[in-house]
Amino acid sequence: MSLFEPFQLPFMARALVELVILGVLAGTVGVLVLLRRLAFVSDTLTHTVFPGVVIGYLMAGQDGVFWGALAAGAVTAVLLTVLAHRRRVSEDAALAMVLTSLFAIGVVLVSQRTAFTSDLTQFLFGRILTVTQEQLVQTAVVTVLVAALLAVLRRPLMLRTFDPEGAAAAGIRVGLLDLVMNVAVALVVVAAVQAVGTILVIALLIVPAAAARALSDRLVFIVPLACLIGALGGWLGLAASYEASVYHGLRLASGGTVVLVLVVLYGVAALAGAVRRRVGLSRARLGTPELEMTR
Amino acid sequence: MTQQQDRTAALVLEQASVAYGHVPVLEELHGTVRSGEAVALIGPNGAGKSTLIKAILGLVPTVRGRIEVLGVTPAQARRDVAYVPQADTLDPDFPVSVEQVVMMGRYRKIGWLRRPSAADRALAAEALERVGLSDRAKNRFGTLSGGQRQRVLLARAIAAQPRLLLLDEPFNGVDAVSQHALLEAIALLKQQGAAVVVSTHDLAIAHLACDEVCLLNRHQFGFGPTDEVLTPERLRATYGGHALELRGDRVIVTQT
Structure with a gap:
């Protein structure tokens, strides 16, 4: 398999750059999602951005997709934060309702179109190979914004994630911080929507973070590892789908291939993590027997 | 109570009632905890x-009466108040080292962006030393x-250099060595002038570590010096007549 040759084609190069930036963005936010156990909340966000994408597209065509997604993402981020803090309904049930009803709105809207199936496919699974220069810039801007936001808020975010009561006791405004967190997730979904679609973005968020967590117990390593794994998955996935499509007559959808490669990378990381833990344990047992005794 | 006496009061409850929304949880609390003293809830x-x-902590509103912390409102006093949650409420899988947890106690003083200074590191290391866990820092x-x-969570609170320390059931399911270490660290904080509020089920610990006791069950069933308040009659009233066993000077509530 050729890992470099396909990217001499401009459209493949743009796709690669887009996925590498997305990998870094989703990897960073994904670690927080993982630690806060917000996977389902994030999944809800990916579905609720969908009607925004459809409305944006119907109103302004391809250019409207980003702004439609942004509007829907912002609204849902607020909605989910309020919902989580009120807890009127069981959170899971409430999320499932929000998720499906907004998704249904999107489906109903898109079904008005004559090109129903092809539009739906595009919104759900993205079109990574048609990414434009302008979309690259959008993704890069969102990435810089989110990274800066998380860097500035890293201490309150860490304290809130680890110990919510302690954070509130220390005067941190937990509700506001949760809103920022949900907005960050929404921004990832918005940035990724045209490239990988609303459905597959959840994999970009969760899988690299989970793989990085399996490899390390330290946040200073977990975050860069998640970014690296996300970017690596994008590169290998694109190369694999190109190879299969061009040389073997197998049409592999790029978005789906990227996700599958990420899952394989997770498998490798989980295995490596298990080995590392086993070795670490036996080393601890052999190395410091007197410590065990005094505990 | 005169203003003069109030000056050393770290915590003042004045006919205070506390409620979640419209549901009153605690009513008519009245008492004072001074700097250097500990009260058991x-x-x-x-x-x-x-x-x-x-x-x-100012996280639940006082609907009637007044709660004064270090001479100001609870929300205004937060900078000088440290809270120790129950350790088993925290995610054991969280990728954070012991020394990072202790350093969280310095976050308020460090701010959001600045790197921890040598002084911050020294304070965190000293706090960990005080609970006897320096060898586990990494x-x-x-x-x-x-x-x-x-003990690590107590070290985090110590690193914050609080004038009022709040501990929520710190002795629940804690082994003897750790219990001893916690009591020693709390005693030292008191010596250095901090006031301590600690909720506990263990009456022996209240006797051992606290100068005052606040007996609570929706209302206050007594607030004052440990020996005067921890009487079988008052305990029976607080616990709604559940069986009590007396063993020498120790009172044990058999059913909570």
């Missing part, structure tokens, strides 16, 4: 001990035993 499960701690928090995790 004692009462059955659901008595409102945790709620009182949250009210002192370990992941979740790999420690329950008692050790509780």
